[in-house]
Structures are given as structure tokens and as C-alpha cells.
């Protein structure tokens with residue numbers, strides 16, 4: 001696909017707007033019409049900033065401009081005085097155009113930067129025609145020459161615009177200005193879950209359940225339409241001031257593999273590797289809804305435990321732990337956590353996607369149960385009974401727990417103490433039998 005000349009049908013990418021003016025040649029009409037305007041000021045400032053000119057030399061050139069009629073252009077004077085070369089001027093001009101395009105999206109007035117992630121920058125802007133605030137994500141320019149990425153960017157952007165769910169940040173528009181591709185979306189006045197964790201540490205269990213419930217509802221809607229988010233994490237979950245939870249970046253095409261995206265986060269405090277599913281790390285071709293459930297489970301864990309499920313010094317170390325390390329149950333980190341919530345989180349964080357909730361609907365059922373103070377329906381009884389029994393055999397002197405439910409260190413589900421006792425007795429019996437048989 002030729003990205004410089006996209007098709008013009010309403011279903012196709014928006015054509016270049018021409019807002020990024022063509023780079024003027026030395027002393028041509030474009031330079032001349034801009035002479036003595038802000039253009040000269042910006043050009044002069046950049047040349048001084050880059051060390052091509054001293055401030056005195058610039059002032060001298062500007063005096064020459066003012067003295068002559070008709071006034072020459074600043075580049076003409078600079079070249080005449082041999083202060084810069086044609087090549088240097090070209091480079092500075094192209095920098096100026098880049099700056100202009102990134103700040104100018106037709107139809108919108110950029111107000112301020114809202115934040116930046118590993119790959120893009122998001123601005124608060126006003127959509128002039130509808131007089132409303134929006135958020136605009138500017139995609140990295142390095143993707144402008146990646147035809148496949150651009151194609152997916154528009155295709156997924158159009159599809160995402162069809163979502164109609166109050167828990168999904170609405171997609172309004174995708175377009176191109178110069179070589180800058182952008183994504184316009186609903187502006188969420190609030191903070192991200194990441195901001196919230198950074199601000200106040202652990203999120204109270206009830207509140208966390210409600211956040212996860214709303215994200216699960218968004219996922220149910222998205223998954224039913226064939227969309228997988230692939231990047232569920234605290235930074236992509238927004239908490240609006242009105243109390244509505246909004247899932248961001250759904251349907252936003254990514255220009256890199258999940259693993260690359262995770263590695264791009266190296267060194268950041270809260271990065272993608274902390275929430276990525278084992279199947280995404282393995283780079284499996286078929287990534288299904290279960291990957292989003294894992295990301296949501298890791299986010300849930302972080303919210304209630306106050307720390308991520310697997311940490312490490314490098315992204316690779318973190319990813320290896322997702323693949324191989326046993327999870328420390330969240331209620332071991334935060335003993336105040338209800339066993340129901342801990343069971344749900346552990347099921348979401350199962351390494352094998354087949355062992356997680358089958359879909360977001362099942363997760364919603366479990367969250368409703370734990371919110372009512374009941375045991376989850378689906379996360380119950382999926383624990384590794386053998387591991388529980390083995391643990392009990394290993395420490396036969398440990399008195400049975402008083403609570404009506406016991407939780408395994410690895411599995412996270414509840415089983416009755418009677419069942420545990422039977423299992424333990426059976427294993428001990430078998431061991432005794434084995435020893436007797438072997439010793440004969």
C-alpha cells in the first residue's frame with residue numbers, strides 16, 4: 001500500500017491534508033512570503049539552538065532584512081553571509097515541518113499533552129466542528145513507512161469506532177496529517193489505574209472488584225465482536241471522575257509484536273512485561289480472549305496485593321517468571337484479601353489458557369459472587385488437589401485449618417477439609433503400602 005497516496009473513499013484512510021507545507025527551496029516564494037514573520041523567528045531560534053549561529057550573528061542578519069527593500073528572506077541572507085550551508089538549512093526546515101505536523105491536526109486544536117507511552121504521545125484537543133474535548137494519540141512516525149501497520153491501523157480504527165459500550169473509550173476518528181497518523185478518541189477526565197496505584201498503593205478490595213467487573217464487561221463486548229485487546233494493564237484502564245471505568249486502546253493496531261512491546265518497556269516502573277500472558281510471550285500465532293483475562297488477572301493482582309505478580313530486574317526475567325514461576329497467592333501478600341477474590345485472581349493467572357475462565361462472562365459471574373460475599377462458581381475446585389495433599393503429607397503435624405475452606409499455595413481454590421483429610425490419608429496409605437511391597 002502506498003501510504004503517501006491513500007484512497008479517498010469514505011472507507012479508506014483520510015488523504016494527506018497538505019497542512020505540512022512542502023519544504024521551500026532556498027529563497028523561493030514560500031520563504032519570501034514568510035519573511036519577517038514567525039517563520040524567520042522559529043528558523044532563527046532553531047539555528048541558534050543547534051549552534052549554527054550566535055545570537056549576535058542572527059541579530060545582524062535580521063537587521064539586514066529590515067534595512068533592505070524589497071526585504072530578502074532570512075535563508076538568503078544566511079547563505080549570502082555563508083553562515084549556514086544549503087544542506088544545513090534543509091535539515092532545519094524538515095525539523096520545523098515535523099514539529100508543525102505533530103502539533104497540527106486539521107479540525108482539532110491541540111491544547112496540551114496528556115501523557116506518553118512507550119510508543120505514542122496523547123494530547124488533549126478540542127474538536128472544532130463539534131466543540132468537544134477529545135484525546136488524540138499520535139502514532140510514531142517510524143510506522144509511517146510500514147504499509148502493513150498503516151493498513152491495520154485504519155482497519156482496526158474503523159472497526160473500533162463501531163463499539164458502543166460505556167466501558168470502552170470510544171474511537172472517533174483515524175487520520176493522517178503529513179506523515180503523521182493519528183487516532184482520535186473520547187477524552188476521559190480522570191486518571192489511569194496505574195496513576196491510582198502510584199498515588200495510593202493498594203486499591204481496596206471492593207473497589208478493585210468493581211473496576212475489574214467493568215473491564216470484564218468491556219471485554220465481553222469486545223470479544224463478542226472478535227476483538228482481543230492484547231495489552232490489558234493498569235495504564236490502559238481509566239477511571240473517570242464520574243466513577244465509570246473505561247478500557248483504552250482497544251482496537252488500536254500495534255506496530256510490534258507483544259514481546260517487542262514488552263521489551264520496549266524495559267526499565268519502566270510499570271511496564272507491559274508485568275501483565276503479558278505466557279502465550280503472548282511464546283509468540284503464539286493464535287492469541288485468544290484468554291490472553292486478555294490473564295492481563296486483567298495480573299492487573300487485579302497488582303491492585304489488591306500492591307505489587308505485580310511477577311517481578312524481575314529485566315523484562316526477560318519477568319517474562320520467564322510468567323512462563324515458569326509459581327504464583328505467590330495474592331492473599332499471602334495481602335492477608336486481608338477474601339479467599340474468593342484470591343481464587344478468582346489465581347484462576348485468571350493460570351499459565352495454561354485452557355485453565356482460565358472460559359470467557360469474560362464466566363469472570364463476571366465469579367465477580368458478582370465474590371462481591372456478594374459468596375464463593376466464586378468457576379474459580380472453585382480448579383486447584384491442584386495433588387499439590388494440596390502432598391503439602392499436607394509433607395507436614396503431617398500441621399493441624400487442619402479452622403476455616404471451612406482451605407486454600408492451596410499454588411492452585412488457589414477451596415476444597416473441604418474432609419476431602420483434604422481423605423486425600424491425605426489415602427496418599428499416606430498408598431505410601432505405606434508401597435514401602436511394604438518394596439521391602440518384600
Ligand SMILES: Nc1ncnc2c1ncn2[C@@H]1O[C@H](COP(=O)(O)OP(=O)(O)OP(=O)(O)O)[C@@H](O)[C@H]1O
Pocket residue numbers: 114115116117118119120121122135137169185186187188189192231235236248249272
Ligand atoms: N482517552 C484518553 N483520555 C485521557 N487520557 C488518556 C487517554 N488515552 C491515554 N491517555 C493518557 O495518555 C497516557 C499515554 O497513553 P498511551 O496509550 O500512549 O500509553 P500507555 O498506555 O500509558 O503506555 P503504552 O505505550 O505502554 O501503551 C496514558 O497513560 C493516559 O494518562
Ligand SMILES: [Mg+2]
Pocket residue numbers: 117235236248249
Ligand atoms: Mg494506552
